Amino acid sequence: MRRYETLFIVTPDSSEEELKAVADKFQGVVTGMDGKVASYDEQGKKSLAYNVKKQSKGYYVLMDYLAQAEVVAELERNMRLDDRILKYLTVKLADDVDPASVEAVKPKPKKEAEKTEVAEEEAQSPEAQESEEEETEEETEEE
């Protein structure tokens, strides 16, 4: 198998759910054709060096995977047809990679999703943390 990476730009008005749907869809294309996703890295919203499809910003995503050449064609076909994808670029990283040598990191994007959720929770509910602190304070006072 060959190792590729595809860097693609998702439209900036995407919601969390849409980004997850995009992640599932394109990882599914690779795994569905006996490929192996080594990493799926959502790099966040960046401003583009020039406007693409009238957008000046976009979410950059880097997917690193092992697959046959046909998978790249299929993946890029899907990206071309998907209105959420502004642009994509695939680079071959290595030829003749032993699939056993690379771990499929499927839970990684989920972990990243959790991280962003946690960040939101922190932003939304500082009260929860405060109340915990208050409880401990009360305990010490009683003693």
Add this chain to the structure above:
Amino acid sequence: MAYRRRRRSFPRRKVCRFCADSNVKIDYKDPKLLKYFITERGKIIPRRISGNCARHQREITMAIKRARHIALMPYTTIQPH
């Protein structure tokens, strides 16, 4: 002398910086590094100015062209002033 006036300080070195420091990887996903090798109008700086060796200039050029394709770097800047 016949030197062109430079508005921006280009990395002018006798030795190719990538040969001197092998830790620096040339990556199209790293526009911060690559921007040292383009002019303010976005053109690739020739190696007689940048000081890169032929091999690394080729890698830089490839990386810049990839970065341009995926909108990490500009093809051109129309209004630099």
